[in-house]
Amino acid sequence: MNRRPIGYYVHHQGAGHATRARLIARTLARPCTLIGTFDGADPGVDSFIDLPDDRIAAGFDGRDNAATRPMALHYAPLGVDGLRDRMAQIAAWVASADPVLMIVDVSAEVALFSRLLSVPTLVVRLPGDRTDPPHLEAFRSAERLLAFFPRALDGAANPEWVRSKTAYVGYLSAAPKADPIGEDGSIVVVYGRGGAGGSFADLAAAARAVPERQWQVVGPVTDEGGECPENLRLHGWIPDIGPYLDSAALVIGTGGDGVVSGVVARGKRFVCIPEPRAFDEQAATARALQAHGAAIHRADWPPPGDWPALVRAGLALDPALMTSLDQPDALTRAARLIGDFADRLDPQSSAPKSVGPGVAPYSNGRRA
Template sequence: MRIGYYAHHHGSGHCRQVDKLAALLSTKERKQLTVFTSLPSEAYAFTCIEEQQIVRLRAEDERVDDVLKGRAGEYWQPASLHYSPVGNIDIQKRSRQMLETIFQRKIDVMIIDVSVEIAMLCRAASIPYVYVRLPGIRDDTPHLNAFAGALALLCPYPQVLEATLTPSWVCQKTLYLGFINNSKPDVSPYRDFITTLMTLSADNKALKALLASDPIIVTVIKGYGGHEAIDKKLPELRRLLPTAFIISLGPIDHDKRRYVDIATQVDDVTPFMHHSDYLLMACGLNTIAQAYYCATPVVVLPDDRPHQEQEVMAQALIAQGRALSWQQFVRFMRDDRPYTNPDDPIQTQAQDKSDDVPSLPYADSLPAAQAFMSSTMTYSTAKSWFNEWLLPQLTLSPET
């Protein structure tokens, strides 16, 4: 089949997700993908999808000449839409651009990641779609309508992290793809990690003396979507662990640099994840996907996101024993005892600071995503795919 993928423009995570899915296909099969997004090309560089496969949509921002604002009063706003300005020429043109491209390229099924408005556009135009369902409490009418209108729902995380408040029919209609990591990480030996730290430090002599004392290494990983909340914890982290070696990866407030030993940005966080004693991070899906299969204990500080997206993910990780809350971390440190979870098969592979690289079940959920993507290339029509492959994967039927 020919697949269209709508990637939302907030952050690069949605484009990154389709890139990871495309990597599961052969080079020839990837040509069957078309990506629709209003994210500019400089914001994310695709690795598995060529530019001619990407349809750059107009932005959907409000305009001064709109007849009605995107979020109007109760009696002017359809309950099935979050955002729907009236008379917006940009939205009119992007909608036409999408529909014409779907028709011209003979796209069989759309994957929507994420937009209830695009979902309703597809359903009204009789275009089959599956909908990517993110973490959080998404029980509002627009989301439930988008879920109901889909052939199925896709979750880019394991079922064990599902929110307890999710309606049962939504779970029954969901394919859980798990965290998608396309390859086992290439973890450098510990001595190489230390060499890397030396290149990042302005004072190698002081760094060498500090590392000689075998300190606790804490790596703080941040993105550009809300690092201020984590930065506010840095003074408390330093007071809690005055002799620790603290690394900040990503953006950092200027006045918080004095609380860390190294503040930098790197292309690959993998060695930091595997050779640190603790990781401090928010709960963005892409970062958590990497950290989930790492033996290093994770301390989560969820960002404030719509629908409690990161809070719900943090709660699930903590409940499963795959993460600590800030309060739990503080308690362990004040009790002067390291955190280990004997019930966690990943963390029980205790790390020592040697050159041995741990062998981890990094991609144990990859078969679900692989099976899904392969199925889209096995069937030639949406109807045969839906009836013969997709429906048998679900515990819900159209007659329910």
Template sequence: MIGWYVHHQGRGHLHRARAITAHLDEDVTVLSTLPREDWAADWLELPRDDVEGRTDASPGGRLHYAPVDNLGHTERLAAIASWVTRVRPRLVVVDVSVEVTVLVRTLGIPVVVMAMPGDRDDAPHELGHDLARAIVAPWPGELYQPGYLRRRADKVTYAGGISRHAGRPLPAPAPATATAAASPATTAATAPRHDGPRRVLLLGGAGGSRLGPADLDAARAATPGWQWTVAGPLGEWHADVLPLLVSTDVAVIAAGQNSVADVAVAGCRAVVIAEDRPFDEQRATAGVLAQHGLAVVREAWPTDWAAVLDEAMALDPAWERWRADGAAARAAQAIQAAADGVVAR
């Protein structure tokens, strides 16, 4: 039995866990606040730790979140400790929490930590990464190796971008709608991926965004030659976004790891706008994408959308460099090796 702690912020950690566990040879119990799903062998629903106080949450700067006035936090860690004591898992994957990493390893259970982009040189991250038997980075090491991982190169596996859609046959692009505006003249380099008007997909996530309806209205008004589709909090939620991605000419996404990996699987051009996240997580990813010519990157919601989309259409992104194909299996192999007492390179 392997345990897997899934953080409840957004749905990216959950999708990543599901993609990787499909390649593991043993049962997995998910430990999470998120509602139970049937793909795991078992599921321990944890008490919430975000509805009460936050006094002294970072004691001495050594932990990220251990408030003294939050009963949910206490009960959450107690539930994990009780499960570990009762089940004695061979390994626990933590995605992500320094406090859970410290707790589980202190109880004598090896830990694999899922890495995150950005500046992770603070004391809590240093502690968590030092305690980990292995670290899995869900992006290609050929393109990005932050300093905190270079210092621990002997126990890091750069799996590549992990998408739940990797390995699926790509669906055919959806037909054009009759009411959409006509496409402007194109060259071979900027040709749409389908017949009909050029399409842009705004793909939002569940992790929070500063984007509002007025921003979307302004973008639509500035791009009369484009057909906009919106998936996420400003539009309609879709259980499967792959058909939308293969049908669009340009995807507009934040710089979350799952969104980038999904775009890589679909192979579409992208405009990436990093959201504010701790430790400059998304800005780090966006910078890598811009550096290697994989996407058009903006620091904030543009006002010149027509020019931005034209710039994106001129891209010929080599998304195979994000190594989404086989990434989940490589991550699973590293986790399995750590459970067997071997550090995978």
């Protein structure tokens, strides 16, 4: 007996979207196909579609400037083969697999396209100012909205109908807490995959300004060279930052989901230095954390002379305020919410629909 699958669209920016999708797909009882631009990387699930890249230039921020672009879309450049091919692949998979619903994390265009393909959607909301027409129309088209952050950190600018349509699932942490261990007094600096990384000169100056603390840096660092202070260690990109977070007395990082979910899960003292993102995403998270009293927000990397006082202020934070934002069962609740919604749409298991003559069943990433 077959159960209609769930499609899960995954945005390419950074590692957070794919990590979240992988965690949820592995937890769902119903089959789930991840759909996104993975560039040949292993998404870590049994069923996936590796879409061609639709960007028109390296580093493009996802918003074209076409004067004729409809107000309900962020990105609809003309004559881009990658965009045409990826939409065709999504449509072919929908026609073949007959998904019970599509989770969209995130794309206003894919949310509206799924609706045009007559597929119900659950659309993921990210932090930041997302009151522009494309976001609001994507939210309006969805059956329900999912926020992988706590209600306490939601921006007041969002319309009430958006907030009332939102299920606040909470942060999903891909770095599980270890057995309780004592903090070693270190300062841990974390950079994610989606940004520019850290500057060696800035990190070296900060470590010299606070010589009594060991500085552990995980993630990409640029312009390495020159003399490295004895209390500074650069570890590069590592798949599991959990052990470093566990031992840290103070965490310094961006406002991305990966590091924020890790510090929330552990109740860590946190200095948040957001990286530039569309719609003010990371800065909005940093401001909300500071307003809650759970973190210190700095808009830019501080000069060396500011670090001693900033570290003292960070160590004086009350970890209970960060812990209050944790929802430890977030992954289980997210999977249950999605699964229950799918079951209501598809109360009886069914075989995939016949897709008609000339349309072959489609999947370009299913494992044997």
